[in-house]
Amino acid sequence: MLIDLECNEYIEKLASGTPTPGGGSASALVGALASALVNMVANLTVGKEEFQEDEEEIREALKSAKKLHLSLQEYVDGDAEAFNKVMDSFRLPKDTEKEKKLRSETIQNAMVGAADLPLQVAGCCLDVLKLAEVVVEKGNPNALSDGGVAALLAFAALRGALYNVDINLGSIKDEELVAKLREKGEEVLDEAASLHDRVTKTVEDRLA
Amino acid sequence: MLIDLECNEYIEKLASGTPTPGGGSASALVGALASALVNMVANLTVGKEEFQEDEEEIREALKSAKKLHLSLQEYVDGDAEAFNKVMDSFRLPKDTEKEKKLRSETIQNAMVGAADLPLQVAGCCLDVLKLAEVVVEKGNPNALSDGGVAALLAFAALRGALYNVDINLGSIKDEELVAKLREKGEEVLDEAASLHDRVTKTVEDRLA
DSSP, X not given: OGGGSBHHHHHHHHHSSSSSSOHHHHHHHHHHHHHHHHHHHHHTTTTOGGGGGGHHHHHHHHHHHHHHHHHHHHHHHHHHHXXXXXXXXXXXXXXXXXXXXHHHHHHHHHHHHHHHHHHHHHHHHHHHHHHXXXXXXXXXXXXXXXXXXXXHHHHHHHHHHHHHHXXXXXXXXXXXXXXXXXXXXXXXXXXXXXXXXXXXXXXXXXXX | OGGGSBHHHHHHHHHSSXXXXXXXXXXXXXXXXXXXXXXXXXXXXXXXXXXXXXXXXXXXXXXXXXXXXXXXXXXXXXXXXXXXXXXXXHTSOOSSHHHHHHHHHHHHHXXXXXXXXXXXXXXXXXXXXXXXXXXXXXXXXXXXXHHHXXXXXXXXXXXXXXXXXXXXXXXXXXXXXXXXXXXXXHHHHHHHHHHXXXXXXXXXXXXX
């Protein structure tokens, strides 16, 4: 599993000239790092008397962030697997009409999988951004920059995941599905962009 | 070493309630991932006939990206060590005037180190962004989204590193030095912001 590699090994593998892991897997990993940072700020907040007023909300954020970084860690491998399925489908035989038809269908299914998975990654990153706002607003101010970094990383990972949606949409023939996935991606991006701008502005105003 | 941890272990450690690793270390790691992605696109480009015209420039980018992700990997631990030095300096005795003076000087030196290190991380990330532009413009277009993700991650890591500069500047008493470090940070940020916007616009126009 990619997620079980040492950080330096993962980086070496990413740098190599093999198509996986690539930007999709790296985006999921960065999303997981962002979620872990939210988790860290929440951990530095709960149980401290001065933040008792928001204790329950921070505890909820802690629980959700934990779930999110576990999901995003799975997508680090999931993205590479979805891409490998696409590569495999292109290697299917295409000598007979029947083989051609089966190959074409398998390619299409694999492409839909390869577009849908990073869309799920983007959705998780949006949720991380929402939690980043909670810990920036109500978490331990000593960890303000960590909450800010979480927001920066979650948004970059989200956009990176959407690049991986877009690059696969071009090969999907079902136009209705393409339109649906594209619309979903745009919705996620719009919501995330406002959140990111708001959270980073708060952090930067306080750091200045 | 943090960089030798498995990715999932690093994420767990980041998520925990200990102050290191935090957003500074994570920013260096994300910068290293961005640089590795540049490296990947360059690897998928060199030696291919259709990109021969730009072969030399891509080879240079490959070499520089390799150096950068090695430096950034070192900063993953370096940032945590710089922060730990700050924590240690606060634990020095302060019973006599001599001890007070020594403690205060040690704290100041540690703070300067903790501000300077992420500034170096930000500088490396700016260099990664420059290389991301090269591989997006002249690299294998099949890896366009990977070059795009490299630019997104490098810029987020750069801003994250600068948050860690800013949070330490507040505790440095040498106003001239603070002004110098702040100015340097702003320069890096300005140049990076234009680069990031240009590269991501190119990628997004081509993906649309």
